[in-house]
Amino acid sequence: MSELTALDKTAWADATWPLGTHVDSDGGVTFAVHAPAATRLQLEIYPEALGATASAAFLPARGTDGVWRARLGGLEAGALVGFRAWGQNWLYDEAWAPGSAAGFIADLDEQGNRFNPNKVLFDPYSREITHNVDTDALAGLGVDVGVFGTGGDLVDGAPRRQIDTAPYAPKGVVVDEEAAAADKPQLPPERAIIYETGVRQFTGHPSTARLTDLLAGEPGFEDVPDIPAEYQGTYRGAGLLAPYLRAAGVTTIEFLPVHETNASESARPGATNAWGYMTLDFFAPNRQYAADRSPGGPTREFKEMVSAFHAAGMEVYLDVVYNHTAEGGNWNGDVATTGFTSLGGFATAEYYQMTGDKRLVDGATGTSNQMSYSSPAARRLVLDSLHYWSAVMGVDGFRFDLATVLGRLPADAAPDDWGALKRFFNEHPLLTGIAALAEAENIEVIAEAWDLWGYEVGNFPRGWGEWNGRYRDAVRRFTKGDANTADFLNMVNGDYHHFEDNGGPQKSINFVVAHDGFNLADLVSYQTKVNDQPYPFGPSDGGSDDNLSWDSGGDQGLRRQRLRNLWTILMFSRGVPMVVAGDEFGRTQNGNNNPWALDSTAMRNNYAMIATNAPQRVAVEDGTGAVYHDNLGVFDSPGERVNPLFRFSTFLMRLRGRHACLHRAAWGDLAAGGDDVSYLFLTPAADGAPREGDRALAVHIDAPDDGFRLMINMADTPVDFRVPAAREGRVWRRLVDTAVSAERESNCWAEGEGVAVADGAAVQPWSVLVWHEAAQPDAG
Template sequence: MKLRQFALAAAAACVLGAAAPAPATAAINASQLGAAYDATQSNITFRLYSSRATRIELYLYSSASGTQEKARVVLTRGANDVWSASVPVSSLAGYGITGTVYYGYRAWGPNWPYQASWAKGSSTGFISDVDAAGNRFNPNKLLSDPYARELSHDPVTPAMQDGTIYASGPLYRNIDNGAQAPKGMVLAADTQSIGTRPTRAFKDDVVYETHVRGLTMNDPLLPAGYRGTYKGAGMKAVWLASLGVTAVEFLPVQETQNDTNDVDPTSTTGDNYWGYMTLNYFAPDRRYAYDKSPGGPTREFKAMVKAFHDAGIKVLIDVVYNHTGEGGAWSAQDTSTYNVMSMRGLDNPAYYSLTSDMQSSWDNTGVGGNYNTHNPVAQNLIVDSLAYWRDTLGVDGYRFDLASVLGNTCEHGCYNFDKMDSTNALNRIVQELPPRPATGGAGVDLIAEPWAIGGNSYQVGGFPAGWAEWNGAYRDTVRKSQNKLGLEDVSTGAMATRFAGSSDLYADDGRKPWHSVNFLTAHDGFTLKDLYSCNGKNNSQAWPYGASDGGEDNNNSWDQGSIAADQRKAARNGMALMMVSAGVPMMVGGDESLRSLNCNNNPYNLDSNANWQSWSWTTDQSNFQSFARGMIAFRKAHPALRPANHYSSVDNNGNVMEQLRWFKPNGQVADASYFNDAANHAIAWRIDGSEFGDTASAIYTAYNAWSGTVNFVLPWPGNGKIWYRVTDTCNWAEGGNQVRAPGSEDVIGGENTSYGLCGRGTLVLIAK
């Protein structure tokens, strides 16, 4: 069987436990955890943390799998519960190790104390699988180093598909897995360049979410061996820059179980394509490397980063610090059986949140027990690994999966999000990994997925200073206004708030429009094409578009009456509205070319050609790609669309600057009664570009959510100016040149000109 990663849903009420000790700010990886050569390359020092182990042994191997250890070294416990050993390089040959040093650990503790007569595969010393304190030590399980810089392979591989060897429970505790388990590899330090980092302000970014493998697997122009790799992804940097992308956001690239995805290509059972089950927070996933030799993934990832940096593109990565690939209980009926692969076998209560009786995982992620984000040592690993990806691998920022778990303020038997708690992981990350300043410069971009499951975990708008967020309210409001007219009440006031940067969510705590990541689609949901082509999910279909389980039932989608031209128009509206909204737009890879997944909205397990991006397009797809490119270019050309502060702010003299004004279709200024009336579905706004040093003195956008044409009376364009059309998303204008380049815009007219905008259409004008 394959590696099992089932989880128990936590049913207990949240009861606050004793507060965790406040983490002390320290140098990054102050304890120097991991394995590293010393400055003279004469010794290798191995260091890891455990507060509860009573004995830890280092096992050294000459190969990744299939052989027994060449040497064992007992570690010494030192200050701050750091265990260490130093191995002279001169001794390795005597052990029979002449190349890469592979290593792992075995640990004993209160539930399984050490006895000298213990042998691999025996139960000598065993007391219980888990004790009253939550310890799950099992010396029959070789443990990978949480700080290993690379892992040799996945737990389950095509050659070894029995995942039970990692389990510790009544049926599996005595199975020894040393020969097969993943090992850490000792890598020498390197000085490989990651190029010159872009220092662009986050407000000026256009984010492109994609998958390293999926980006290029279908690209016939790349050599076959480069497809689906870091190397291949780096070769698309110039193309993405030509699209206008300024930040590429990769789905998880830290090691996860995916080596067996191709064992049976048409089977989706147990496959992990997205990568949200992290096995190691430092190691680049080996499967995505063309060079899979020891150190190859690290070198190749850095070369990819350099390629993007050379093209002026930031590299952001999706990180998963709310749960790990060790997973939760194997089943609801067997809470004693858990995978023991790394952190769980070193210090289970330190690294994982447990139920109040310390016997099971606490879970409000739905995919495995919560990582113990409020424990200072567990926080150390988060901060240390983030710093490693920043400083060594060249990453410019992070998107945090289910980031509300990082705001947890208790450890066991409870969950409580509190952004004001200075000791939570969210605030510690900001303190020790300074965010990029508003005007750009050094720093990292921090983006939260601001929800989890249950409790007070839905926190859109509720994160502390320094954090941007995926704005789920933006997604839902725009989707409903486009697709649910007559079924959902969406006022023009709600639309206006989202288009202007969601001040209701971010201004109250001093955050800015650019802390809102505006998106209509993400990896976990419909593509842009399917959002406007599907009335519901279709996840049970056959390969290569399925089968997938799960997926959101309430998608606020609509097939536009099955009219293909209207589906394309709706997609243009969505793209245009994102590009003229205050905040940071994010698109999903392939949305620029109307990529479809045939209505599958949860393709997490589809490592298939249908789920990889296509590089062959129809005329309609190429036209939409031109539209997306044009709207991105328009956004980048006009700083008025990328405000550093919320519109109509007060200047240094206390004067209110009328940066933005809202209009009814008849040209009158929109007031509260118009905004709050759910019967109104058309809104327009004029941004004063002169306030931003914009080349256009004004930008005018009209959005008609009605099904029929609405006449918009145009406002004053400025002294001596008239309005020019940049784009009209209506079907009459569809084609490869629908977004006019600067200098080729269409003359429309001056103040009080009437413009008939089609049903469900968007109009963008500039004053010249």
């Protein structure tokens, strides 16, 4: 590093450069941090991430906008940066030195800010950070996460607030990677088939090294490479698997959180978060998911991964967590004790909701530090983060964890009138601001539309898509025989009543399972969760007790049949389908419905399940001797290396992509003709509409040049269905039959290849039959 120089220092306070750390075109590096209540800020440069003290220090200037700015010369990409902050609760005293109490008045000020110059902070806008708070490296320095705490608890005879965290705290990394991403595919949102996965879940299993062999004989998968061991579980490995998802018919991969999170590198018990729902930095890609962990490496590698998906014609969505952070709340309920390393150390009152006595709120999130989006600074943070990931990192869409928190008022400020509360939510400046950004940048934004304070599916502002929990529950219930007919049909039709004024059925994200709950094979195999089992499939805390699951009476054949039912209904419903990684070939979590802390090989996609007709009998390959529960048994297949479920699920995803009538952006009316696509719901006899309590019904998808007839029988006896004659010049052909008796043919036939059928059919218990109205072949 060349000699550091404070550039244009007299202009710092009045500068307008953006928040964050940026390498500018003149060879300088600018810094801008929001800390309006701070009385002094010190910028420090570090030679190492851990175990070192600062090698240089500078004093930024405070602008009238509450932002502290500095510009340095001689600093290069890869430099490590930290900050110290003083305020009214801890005034600057010339006698102060790291580890000193000089200037201390209290642990928090009247607004709830927690300034403490002994606790080194990283810029919340840092493009990368060196490590997270739960890093195993702290143990090598003889300390643990307790060093980050404030308050008066004694540690080695001194109050905890006096521990200097310079050798331990995460540092911001100067990253010179601001170039815009390559062109995006810009797929119409209604075309999406979303595949939800974690980076490690997707490519972290040893079986990825044998993909060319495991996928041999599967048409369309010839371009899928083997993943070298050094790339397994990384962004680079995920990019190499783009051809796998493209061949399967998926259009969109949605990653569980990739923002830097608190997690041990070795999956140390009590310090593991395999799903990543503890965001430490809203701009930094998780360094542990990168093969290249050098400064700037995770950023470059992530962008290269996105480019690989874009080159395959696919889009990339991110699951993002803006409702809380990894900084935690009040330790042991003590208002004076926190462990801030970034946001809270600069401006607690600007970023976090607090009670009247300045305790951090543990309300809608259950995580002890709910973000406050009544604050313009907090709203700006989210919008700036989204813009960065979209415009620079190339991301095509976002799914927001507990998105309702983004539109919540503090509990003591909420109106009593429900109508007024709903209007406020629908008009909240952050929710509408995100929708406006999405429109301007042509990206998709999807809400998990509930939190611990309420359920808001269908209430988000125009422009938002929403995870449709009503769809999940209705389909789960109907397919286990609950005969909730009206709800089921409303969901198959795209939940018109909740989404008709929000842009179309594509705003309903339909799913039967998601990462947080049973996966698909377990949904049909367990009555209750099994979370108290030993590693690597447990133990796990939490997890819903209300799963609307059924173990299919222990019948392995029925379980396989019901899996196909769920795949069929999902792919033929109006709206956007979302599937979970590994469900395409029968992955199991052995009944664990909340493995958030299990960063184990057993929870990753085992692609060996594709090359066998007994997918849950393959080895776990984790060295522990663990085995999968064999809930599905042996499929009746053409050969031992064929998994009929894999062929069936990929057939359906490809089919949906080929037929425009299955991914429309608007509801058709009940009359045929024009461009309308109508979903008509009928009794098996086709003599009227289904009634509540019916367990068998037909869905007729009527398009001008295409058509399907779904015959759904969730009764425990066969049911005869009548099908009117095909239109002139066309013929009905069998397309899908989920019954066990059709497994040898993978339960599906390509359009035009299925046997011609007419009049109707007897549909077996707990099964779905689909006919396709195809063109009549020429008589000659």
